[in-house]
Amino acid sequence: xxxxxxxxxxxxxxxxxxxxxxxxxxxxxxxxxxxxxxxxxxxxxxxxxxxxxxxxxxxxxxxxxxxxxxxxxxxxxxxxxxxxxxxxxxxxxxxxxxxxxxxxxxxxxxxxxxxxxxxxxxxxxxxxxxxxxxxxxxxxxxxxxxxxxxxxxxxxxxxxxxxxxxxxxxxxxxxxxxxxxxxxxxxxxxxxxxxxxxxxxxxxxxxxxxxxxxxxxxxxxxxxxxxxxxxxxxxxxxxxxxxxxxxx
Amino acid sequence: xxxxxxxxxxxxxxxxxxxxxxxxxxxxxxxxxxxxxxxxxxxxxxxxxxxxxxxxxxxxxxxxxxxxxxxxxxxxxxxxxxxxxxxxxxxxxxxxxxxxxxxxxxxxxxxxxxxxxxxxxxxxxxxxxxxxxxxxxxxxxxxxxxxxxxxxxxxxxxxxxxxxxxxxxxxxxxxxxxxxxxxxxxxxxxxxxxxxxxxxxxxxxxxxxxxxxxxxxxxxxxxxxxxxxxxxxxxxxxxxxxxxxxxxxxxxxxxxxxxxxxxxxxxxxxxxxxxxxxxxxxxxxxxxxxxxxxxxxxxxxxxxxxxxxxxxxxxxxxxxxxxxxxxxxxxxxxxxxxxxxxxxxxxxxxxxxxxxxxxxxxxxxxxxxxxxxxxxxxxxxxxxxxxxxxxxxxxxxxxxxxxxxxxxxxxxxxxxxxxxxxxxxxxxxxxxxxxxxxxxxxxxxxxxxxxxxxxxxxxxxxxxxxxxxxxxxxxxxxxxxxxxxxxxxxxxxxxxxxxxxxxxxxxxxxxxxxxxxxxxxxxxxxxxxxxxxxxxxxxxxxxxxxxxxxxxxxxxxxxxxxxxxxxxxxxxxxxxxxxxxxxxxxxxxxxxxxxxxxxxxxxx
Numbered sequence: 001x002x003x004x005x006x007x008x009x010x011x012x013x014x015x016x017x018x019x020x021x022x023x024x025x026x027x028x029x030x031x032x033x034x035x036x037x038x039x040x041x042x043x044x045x046x047x048x049x050x051x052x053x054x055x056x057x058x059x060x061x062x063x064x065x066x067x068x069x070x071x072x073x074x075x076x077x078x079x080x081x082x083x084x085x086x087x088x089x090x091x092x093x094x095x096x097x098x099x100x101x102x103x104x105x106x107x108x109x110x111x112x113x114x115x116x117x118x119x120x121x122x123x124x125x126x127x128x129x130x131x132x133x134x135x136x137x138x139x140x141x142x143x144x145x146x147x148x149x150x151x152x153x154x155x156x157x158x159x160x161x162x163x164x165x166x167x168x169x170x171x172x173x174x175x176x177x178x179x180x181x182x183x184x185x186x187x188x189x190x191x192x193x194x195x196x197x198x199x200x201x202x203x204x205x206x207x208x209x210x211x212x213x214x215x216x217x218x219x220x221x222x223x224x225x226x227x228x229x230x231x232x233x234x235x236x237x238x239x240x241x242x243x244x245x246x247x248x
Numbered sequence: 249x250x251x252x253x254x255x256x257x258x259x260x261x262x263x264x265x266x267x268x269x270x271x272x273x274x275x276x277x278x279x280x281x282x283x284x285x286x287x288x289x290x291x292x293x294x295x296x297x298x299x300x301x302x303x304x305x306x307x308x309x310x311x312x313x314x315x316x317x318x319x320x321x322x323x324x325x326x327x328x329x330x331x332x333x334x335x336x337x338x339x340x341x342x343x344x345x346x347x348x349x350x351x352x353x354x355x356x357x358x359x360x361x362x363x364x365x366x367x368x369x370x371x372x373x374x375x376x377x378x379x380x381x382x383x384x385x386x387x388x389x390x391x392x393x394x395x396x397x398x399x400x401x402x403x404x405x406x407x408x409x410x411x412x413x414x415x416x417x418x419x420x421x422x423x424x425x426x427x428x429x430x431x432x433x434x435x436x437x438x439x440x441x442x443x444x445x446x447x448x449x450x451x452x453x454x455x456x457x458x459x460x461x462x463x464x465x466x467x468x469x470x471x472x473x474x475x476x477x478x479x480x481x482x483x484x485x486x487x488x489x490x491x492x493x494x495x496x497x498x499x500x501x502x503x504x505x506x507x508x509x510x511x512x513x514x515x516x517x518x519x520x521x522x523x524x525x526x527x528x529x530x531x532x533x534x535x536x537x538x539x540x541x542x543x544x545x546x547x548x549x550x551x552x553x554x555x556x557x558x559x560x561x562x563x564x565x566x567x568x569x570x571x572x573x574x575x576x577x578x579x580x581x582x583x584x585x586x587x588x589x590x591x592x593x594x595x596x597x598x599x600x601x602x603x604x605x606x607x608x609x610x611x612x613x614x615x616x617x618x619x620x621x622x623x624x625x626x627x628x629x630x631x632x633x634x635x636x637x638x639x640x641x642x643x644x645x646x647x648x649x650x651x652x653x654x655x656x657x658x659x660x661x662x663x664x665x666x667x668x669x670x671x672x673x674x675x676x677x678x679x680x681x682x683x684x685x686x687x688x689x690x691x692x693x694x695x696x697x698x699x700x701x702x703x704x705x706x707x708x709x710x711x712x713x714x715x716x717x718x719x720x721x722x723x724x725x726x727x728x729x730x731x732x733x734x735x736x737x738x739x740x741x742x743x744x745x746x747x748x749x750x751x752x753x754x755x756x757x758x759x760x761x762x763x764x765x766x767x768x769x770x771x772x773x774x775x776x777x778x779x780x781x782x783x784x785x786x787x788x789x790x791x792x793x794x795x796x797x798x799x800x801x802x803x804x805x806x807x808x809x810x811x812x813x814x815x816x817x818x819x820x821x822x823x824x825x826x827x828x829x830x831x832x833x834x835x836x837x838x839x840x841x842x843x844x845x846x847x848x849x850x851x852x
Contacts, residue, residue: 012768026492026493026494027492027493027494028491028492028493028494028495028612028613029492029494030494030495030612033494039721039771039772040719040721040722040725041721043764044719044720044721044763044764044765044770044771044772044775045763045764045765045766045768045769045770045771045772045773046771047768047769047770047771048771049289049290049293050458050459051289051293051294051295051297051458051459051460052293052295052297052298052458053458053495053498054298054495054498054499054608054612055604055607055608055611056297056298056384056386056387056604057292057293057297057298057458058293059289059290059293073611073612075611075612096429096769097429097768097769098769100769103290104406107291107398110395110398111398111399115354115395115396115399116353116354116395116396118352118354121352126348127348127351127364127365128351128363129362129363129364130356130359130363131359131363132358132359135356135359138356139356139358139381139382142356142381142387142388142391143384143387144391145297145387146292146391178354181354181356184354
């Protein structure tokens with residue numbers, strides 16, 4: 001059976017290094033299989049997160065040969081095997097150990113976004129009516145598995161470390177799903193402008209490229225949100241009308 | 249001393265943050281008590297995200313003949329009447345409200361033409377009953393609960409593993425845990441504890457479960473003196489992936505069959521027509537043509553045999569493979585591509601209805617399900633058995649301890665219908681939260697027994713104290729192989745007796761495992777401690793399966809292939825005896841009230 005060489009980052013917040021492991025490759029194997037095999041046979045204390053092993057939970061995010069991916073959905077046969085395969089943790093978050101990063105910032109950010117607030121039920125049976133066409137877009141956003149790969153590649157976070165100012169693509173998608181939810185009545189536009197600093201996104205679409213769920217993050221979520229923010233706060237006609245409304 | 253460890257206090261402590269745990273935590277916090285929620289992974293990653301097909305609730309949005317009575321009757325029939333009928337009743341009555349509640353919290357279900365929640369067909373359900381979002385319903389559910397729950401003031405402890413329930417006399421008064429990052433121990437004091445830890449799939453080699461499914465709740469409850477129930481009943485989902493080897497066991501949703509997918513053997517025969525159980529004859533179509541009419545919404549058609557209950561479909565697949573009519577990789581074919589003969593836009597339709605299946609096969613098996621059949625075979629999916637609970641309150645047999653979801657037993661009897669799990673999580677998660685909060689309001693904190701903590705710490709640190717010792721992953725692997733081979737889909741007395749000896753042997757060896765490296769985020773240590781739970785549940789499953797000398801639902805005995813009416817009147821419970829050993833007992837099922845009996849008779 002074929003063997004492959006892996007260079008896996010081992011270390012913690014105080015430092016670390018790539019270590020080499022050789023392991024056997026069987027048909028259909030994904031990178032996560034190899035990492036778990038190495039863990040089971042050679043390096044019992046190799047830390048990594050995983051759960052579903054089917055691209056549905058978003059736990060096993062890592063950078064494979066420099067590309068942010070889910071380890072469970074990266075087939076070995078898609079990687080060149082004449083050179084060692086590198087596996088390292090996401091870079092936009094502090095390292096805990098080996099492949100495990102501290103993603104708690106993401107959970108704190110989400111809590112700050114105003115929750116779903118539906119309008120009162122409109123049908124006589126106490127429920128709502130929504131047509132499929134009106135929810136297709138929201139359903140696309142709700143496919144997000146929170147792997148945080150989009151956050152990992154967003155240079156506002158990764159390179160400029162603006163975690164305190166900017167919420168990142170994941171939470172712009174989350175906000176978009178709420179804002180475009182047909183039942184929602186909350187207004188998050190001011191927060192998006194002032195707290196989330198949506199303006200920091202300069203639409204390089206790196207997030208869209210790495211999304212394992214194929215969510216068109218930039219075009220379908222971020223740009224429409226930016227347009228709404230612009231319409232609300234920068235459009236002269238809207239501003240004038242608002243002024244008028246206030247006076248009245 | 250206990251004082252060395254950081255201590256947290258909550259009125260209600262919920263262990264497990266899947267659907268049941270989250271729903272319980274939300275309910276308890278709504279009742280005004282302080283709630284702690286402990287989970288082994290990050291929040292939102294629990295196994296609930298893997299649920300694909302939908303949640304069963306008789307809302308009658310698609311077929312107005314549906315109501316709770318039909319759902320109740322379907323659940324009892326599917327469970328072969330050894331279910332806790334009160335739980336089946338509560339579940340059928342309350343599931344619609346629980347689904348609507350999710351919508352009010354932001355869930356976005358697929359819609360009917362008139363804008364209501366769409367419902368799909370599933371095995372064993374008489375009418376289209378599963379509220380769903382494509383084939384990622386579990387993700388929708390967990391995300392909705394998570395996003396609602398984070399605004400409730402629930403304290404969440406992620407990547408924390410509970411290793412013992414703390415007792416004050418006969419009452420559970422908290423839990424003892426370690427956090428993964430640095431292996432630090434934690435004391436959780438609580439007035440009431442809810443176990444919502446999910447399943448046991450990791451006791452088997454081929455499973456749809458993640459690393460988390462190690463039977464923690466079952467084992468913690470057993471250790472604390474609670475009773476387990478129905479442990480012999482394990483659901484082998486008929487359609488797991490079989491090829492390539494690295495994906496073996498990953499779930500292929502029953503939704504594929506709900507949307508018209510058919511099962512064929514290597515000879516191209518639709519073998520499910522060959523064996524239709526007597527009690528489903530009247531509800532099952534005779535011809536492929538009628539089956540197709542059913543899945544496309546003809547109310548006068550009966551469902552195709554592919555949508556018989558999971559236990560039966562799994563056994564038919566095993567039979568085909570054993571008879572040499574399997575696929576090259578030891579499965580059978582599941583074909584959804586064939587619907588192109590019936591509808592013009594089949595590939596688009598399949599991708600729309602089953603997007604994650606399309607994605608999963610394309611990416612993991614280089615296979616396009618819109619043009620080719622899938623290879624599938626049974627995979628360990630779910631345990632019907634679990635902690636014995638009171639139907640209304642979800643209280644276990646130990647004071648202060650509650651359980652909900654997969655780790656609790658009763659509603660499903662000998663076999664669970666697809667879609668009944670997600671609704672079970674919501675219905676009984678809510679009830680557990682409500683009654684645990686009530687218990688907490690009526691009781692004070694108990695005393696923490698420092699001796700128990702010292703013993704637990706000593707036990708937990710043993711894997712670091714060995715100079716030499718076995719690899720915990722190796723023991724886990726051997727246990728999985730053994731349970732798969734000896735206590736799998738088809739069981740015999742002789743094999744299970746061997747398994748019992750095997751489990752005891754592995755238990756001895758597990759005391760001599762060694763963790764590699766230090767205590768920081770160390771999977772070899774975590775696995776070493778998980779072994780205790782896996783061995784407990786494996787032993788319980790085997791004992792119960794030996795005792796039930798008949799075939800029913802998830803239990804199929806080659807040496808007792810028929811159903812035995814006498815065994816239909818009993819459940820088996822397992823608890824710890826005075827010497828700490830497992831003691832199995834036979835309990836008679838309480839007689840069903842006349843009105844419920846009548847429903848079952850009326851539904852045929």
